[in-house]
Structure formats: structure tokens, C-alpha cells
Amino acid sequence: MESIIPIIDSNVNFTPLVFYRDFLKKLANFYRENPTEEIAFRLFGNGDDDIYNSSYRIDPIALPLLLSILEQLSKFHKNPLRLFLNNNHATSSALEFLYRANFFKTAGDRDYYNQYGNSIISYKEEYLGAFKGKEIRKDHLIRSYRKDDYSNIDFQINDDILLRDQINSLTSYYVQDHFRELLYDNPNTVDYQNTYIDILSELITNGVMHSGSTTYAMMFVDKFRTKFSISDNGIGLKKSLEAKITFPFYYKKDDFKNSISHKKTDFSSYYVENLLDIFEALYYSSLKEREGILDLMLNVVINSNGYFRLHTENCQIIISNRFKYIAKLHEIRQQILNVHNINEISNMEQSDFKNSISQYKKLIMEVFENMFNTAIDYYTEETKFSSIRFFNVKFKGVHIEVEIPNT
Incomplete structure (x- = not known):
């Protein structure tokens, strides 16, 4: 027997928050009640019913999250998941956007040239037509990065630094091609476009090297903001550090x-441990010579006046420039990067280098401790006012969402 789960409900914008709060709960309830059944999905909740009172919207940056969970479930069932489509007055605009954004190419069967398709869903292609002709910007496409895209690289080599450099070199080319024009279009990102490209390349490289899954990304620009998200359903922040x-x-x-x-x-110790995993990863990132996940957060918040969200397992942090300690964190991080750069260029005395890093380590540790305690002290279930969110349903992997205003 097969049960069908709706993805986008009528008159509800499918945002990342709706994904975490509502959609994952639907999945958990299904597997709790139907542990032996195969799952299938209907893209639009009402299908062909009530089409004149229904409308469907999906936030573009929710798409990498959706693809990650579909990939995870297809691996669990060891088959592509059946996705039922409807093309009618209510669904056609959302369906056309997904079609033009390469959602179906990315999630469907591999094409002849093996450039598209992760074989995680099956659907009837005859529903993908008779659209209204609404073109989308050529850069507003879902991107996927997997080991198959790096066929000339030997992933079995024992030199992690060499492997990372080889992957990153190719990833940087992909990221520039995919996102540079979009970063150029926002006055809050244009001056930092090279920094964003370097950091996004590093994060996607991490996903390709360590996650064991496809890394999905999408960037979207409108007249109000630039938004992008990166998602994988790999081993996550905690196990990634433990594996070192x-x-x-x-x-x-x-x-x-x-x-x-x-x-x-007052909340579960498991949630606190999950939050600690996030802070542990950010703290480690703050000490490294390579720019990574912490630097993305700081560039988004400090340089671009945006919002940064990081989710793993059951926990998400939300950081903006209203967060009390963010400016101090940025200041110390720049000093740490400066020491690393000086050491690389002039080959400092190792004792001087270690002493300098150790001094800044104490300072940045104190800032992280203050940030963690503040996040705990001011936690509220009202999502508009809290810097952390806890969700009952676990979603493995690492998931990043960014929003940057255009003014």
C-alpha cells in the first residue's frame, strides 16, 4: 500500500520555516503510523480539487531543503520516490517556476550526458507543459554538487590538503559561474562578491568531501533582497569534527x-547538546586559516546587513546585527586571519605565531561563551524574537539560509 503526502499546502507559502516546522512533522507522523509502507508525494495539496480557491507558493531557498530530504528518503527506500503532479489553474504558476528552475531535472533521472538528475523522484513528464510562458532569470536555478561532478579527481588520495585544493579549485569555477552575476546585483554584496565566492566554494567543497550526499544550493534575487541556501543530508557538524x-x-x-x-x-538536554554542536563548529571555524562557515555568517551580518540561519539535527540559530556580541566576534576573527596571513607570507617564528593565536583564542572563546549564554537566556518559542529555534523532528546534515536586503 502507498500513502501520499502533500508537499505544498494550498494558500500556505512553503518557506524554510514551514519546511522545518510543518513538513518534517508530516513525514515523522507518516513513518510513525506506517512503518512498513512506501511513501509517495503529491506536489500540490489539493491536486485538481478546489482549483479556484487554491493557490500555491514556494520560497526558492526552501528548494535545497526539500531536495535534501527527498534524497535522504529515496536512499532509505532504495528507490526514487513517486511524485504526483497536477497542472491546472491553481498550480500552473508554481509548477512552471519549479520546471524552469530545474527542480525536475535535478531530482529526476540522469540525462544522457549525466549532467542532471539525482534519481530521487519519479514523475510523469506530460504534466510539465502548457505553461504561461513566464521566463525566470537564467541564474535562478537549483544547483547540485556531487562527487560525480569531479570525475578527474582521485578521492582516495591520502593527502587531505591536496584533495581539498583540487576540489576547491573546480568548485570555485562552478560557484563563480552560478552566482557571481546575482551577487553583483545587490549593493550589499557587490563589494564582497569575491569573498562570498571563496567562502561558498569552501563550504560546498566540505559538503562534497565529507557529507556523503549531494549538496544543493540556490540563490535568488528580487527587488527587495538576495536570498540563498545550501543544504546537504550528510554526516552533520558533530560527526564531521569527530571524524577528524x-x-x-x-x-x-x-x-x-x-x-x-x-x-x-526548561528544554531538553538533547536540544542544548545540539546547540553546543553548532557553537563548537563555529568556534573551530573562528580559529582556522581558511575562511568558512563562521566567515559566511560574519560577512552576511556585518558587511551585508543580512540574516544568517544555520540548522543541524533539531536546532537552528538565527544571527543578525542586533545580536549583542557579533561586532566583537568579527573584530577578533579579522585579527586571527591577519596572524595566519602574516605567518603564511613571512614565515613567523613558530613560538610567536602560536603565542599570538593562543591569545586571540582566549578572547574569541570568551565571546562565544557570552553568545551561547545569551542565546539560552533569551530563548523564546516566539520565532520572531529568538536567536535559536528547536524543532521536534530531526533533520540530519547541514543547512544554511541567508537573506540580504537590497537597500
């Missing part, structure tokens, strides 16, 4: 967790 055999001198495993005093809270 060695660390640089400035970091020991669980450094941040071991330094923080655990507060008594």
Missing part, C-alpha cells in the same frame, strides 16, 4: 563544550 584524526595546535576536540558551564534550562 588530528587537529591544529590551537584546537582540541570539544574545546568549546569543555569550557562552557552548563546551564539549567
Whole structure:
């Protein structure tokens, strides 16, 4: 027997928050009640019913999240998932957008040239036609990055630094081609477009190297804002750090967790541990010579006056320039990067280099401790006012969403 789960409900904008809060709950309820059944999906909730009272909208940056969970479920069932489509007065605009944004090419069967298709859904192509002719910008496409895209690279080599450099070199080319024009169109990103390209390339490289899954990304620009998201359903932040055999001198495993005093809270200790995993990853990123996930957060918030959201497992953090300690964090991070750069260029005395990094490590640790405690102290279930969100349903992997205003 097959049960059909609606994805986009009528008259509800399918945003990332709706995905985390409502859609994942639908999936959890299904598997709780039907543990042996195969799952299938209907893209539009009412299908061909009530078409003149229904409308369907999906936030473009929710698409990488949707693709990640569909890929995860298709692996679980060991088959592409059936997706039922409807093309009618109510659904045609949303269906056309998804078609032109390459949602179906990305999620469907591999094409002849193996350039598209992750074989995670099956659907009837005859529904994809008779559209209204609404073209979308050529850059507003879903992007996917997988090991198959790097066929000339030997992923079995033992030199992680060499492997990373090889992957990153090719990823940087992809990212420039996919996103540079969109970054150029926003006055809050144009001056930092090279920085964004470098950091996005680094994050996608991490996904390709460590996640064991496809990394999905999409960037979208309208007259109000630039939005983008990156999502994979891989091993996640915690296991990614645990998998490392060695660390640089400035970091020991669980450094941040071991330094923080655990507060008594009214919510699950599992949620607190999940939040600690996020802060541990950001703290480690703050000490490295390569720009990564923390630097994306700081560039979005400080340089582009935007919002940064990071989700893993059951927890999400939301950071904006209203967050009390963000400016100080940015200041110390720039000093750490400067020390790394000086050491690379002039080959500092190692004792001087280690002493400098160690001094800044103490300072930035204190800032992270203050940020963590503030996030806990001011937590509220009202999502508009809290810098953290907890969700009952676990969503594995790493998921980043960014919104940057155009003014």
C-alpha cells in the first residue's frame, strides 16, 4: 500500500520555516503510523480539487531543503520516490517556476550526458507543459554538487590538503559561474562578491568531501533582497569534527563544550547538546586559516546587513546585527586571519605565531561563551524574537539560509 503526502499546502507559502516546522512533522507522523509502507508525494495539496480557491507558493531557498530530504528518503527506500503532479489553474504558476528552475531535472533521472538528475523522484513528464510562458532569470536555478561532478579527481588520495585544493579549485569555477552575476546585483554584496565566492566554494567543497550526499544550493534575487541556501543530508557538524584524526595546535576536540558551564534550562538536554554542536563548529571555524562557515555568517551580518540561519539535527540559530556580541566576534576573527596571513607570507617564528593565536583564542572563546549564554537566556518559542529555534523532528546534515536586503 502507498500513502501520499502533500508537499505544498494550498494558500500556505512553503518557506524554510514551514519546511522545518510543518513538513518534517508530516513525514515523522507518516513513518510513525506506517512503518512498513512506501511513501509517495503529491506536489500540490489539493491536486485538481478546489482549483479556484487554491493557490500555491514556494520560497526558492526552501528548494535545497526539500531536495535534501527527498534524497535522504529515496536512499532509505532504495528507490526514487513517486511524485504526483497536477497542472491546472491553481498550480500552473508554481509548477512552471519549479520546471524552469530545474527542480525536475535535478531530482529526476540522469540525462544522457549525466549532467542532471539525482534519481530521487519519479514523475510523469506530460504534466510539465502548457505553461504561461513566464521566463525566470537564467541564474535562478537549483544547483547540485556531487562527487560525480569531479570525475578527474582521485578521492582516495591520502593527502587531505591536496584533495581539498583540487576540489576547491573546480568548485570555485562552478560557484563563480552560478552566482557571481546575482551577487553583483545587490549593493550589499557587490563589494564582497569575491569573498562570498571563496567562502561558498569552501563550504560546498566540505559538503562534497565529507557529507556523503549531494549538496544543493540556490540563490535568488528580487527587488527587495538576495536570498540563498545550501543544504546537504550528510554526516552533520558533530560527526564531521569527530571524524577528524588530528587537529591544529590551537584546537582540541570539544574545546568549546569543555569550557562552557552548563546551564539549567526548561528544554531538553538533547536540544542544548545540539546547540553546543553548532557553537563548537563555529568556534573551530573562528580559529582556522581558511575562511568558512563562521566567515559566511560574519560577512552576511556585518558587511551585508543580512540574516544568517544555520540548522543541524533539531536546532537552528538565527544571527543578525542586533545580536549583542557579533561586532566583537568579527573584530577578533579579522585579527586571527591577519596572524595566519602574516605567518603564511613571512614565515613567523613558530613560538610567536602560536603565542599570538593562543591569545586571540582566549578572547574569541570568551565571546562565544557570552553568545551561547545569551542565546539560552533569551530563548523564546516566539520565532520572531529568538536567536535559536528547536524543532521536534530531526533533520540530519547541514543547512544554511541567508537573506540580504537590497537597500
